[in-house]
Amino acid sequence: MNKGKLILMLALVFLFFSSNAQIKRLDTLAQLGKSGYRVYTSNKSNEKNAVNIKLVGFESEARDLDFVVEGKIKSIAVEDFNNDGFPDLLLFVYSGTDFSKVNVFGIASEENKRCVPIFFPDIRDDAKLRVGYNGHDEFTIIEGNLFRKFPVYNPDNLNSPPTDVKRNIQYRVVKSDKGAYKFQVVRTYESK
Numbered sequence: 001m002n003k004g005k006l007i008l009m010l011a012l013v014f015l016f017f018s019s020n021a022q023i024k025r026l027d028t029l030a031q032l033g034k035s036g037y038r039v040y041t042s043n044k045s046n047e048k049n050a051v052n053i054k055l056v057g058f059e060s061e062a063r064d065l066d067f068v069v070e071g072k073i074k075s076i077a078v079e080d081f082n083n084d085g086f087p088d089l090l091l092f093v094y095s096g097t098d099f100s101k102v103n104v105f106g107i108a109s110e111e112n113k114r115c116v117p118i119f120f121p122d123i124r125d126d127a128k129l130r131v132g133y134n135g136h137d138e139f140t141i142i143e144g145n146l147f148r149k150f151p152v153y154n155p156d157n158l159n160s161p162p163t164d165v166k167r168n169i170q171y172r173v174v175k176s177d178k179g180a181y182k183f184q185v186v187r188t189y190e191s192k
Helices: 003-017
Strands: 026-032 035-041 048-056 065-070 072-079 088-095 101-110 114-119 138-142 145-151 166-175 181-191
Touching: 026 072, 035 072, 035 088, 048 072, 065 088, 065 101, 072 138, 101 181
Parallel strands: 114 181
Antiparallel strands: 026 035, 035 048, 048 065, 072 088, 088 101, 101 114, 138 145, 145 166, 166 181
16 A cells, blocks of 8 residues: 555544544545546535535546535545546535434546546445444445445434444445446344
8 A cells, every 4th residue: 555545544534533523614635546536525504515626637628526415524535436547436425413423425437538427325324334324424435445444323212322242344346237327235243
């Protein structure tokens, strides 16, 4: 692992585990090699925030991205998630009254000519994985795989304290039927 990747990974770990309840304005540049993304959002509203992504090192026909997310962007990650040699971007968007729920938005570079979405599955759509889910996710990226860990709550009372069990999910990016990409569950397990 090169020094730049290590520094980026350590910065992401710090952002994920910082206990700062307020999520402030985000204006950051993240690159792999000479290509990457400059991400800006004011994070002023708890409900919706505009996001501007400037493409860095992309070909001239590639267009910057502007859209709205529901919640606040707490952190980003750049990695080659689809193993094509080009940088891909993840946005970690937190919502809820205590910002304990997270949604992941992904963007894949296609040869630095254009961007296509990387869809992240909603855990509430998986009957097995959603049992006892009440947010408080932690994410780690290792060698292009996304790892998610969260405490499991009593499914009959999600307002009770979490159990001592953690659910762990490993995701990998695969090509979807419609030409975009999606995160697919590779494996799951529970730990203490």
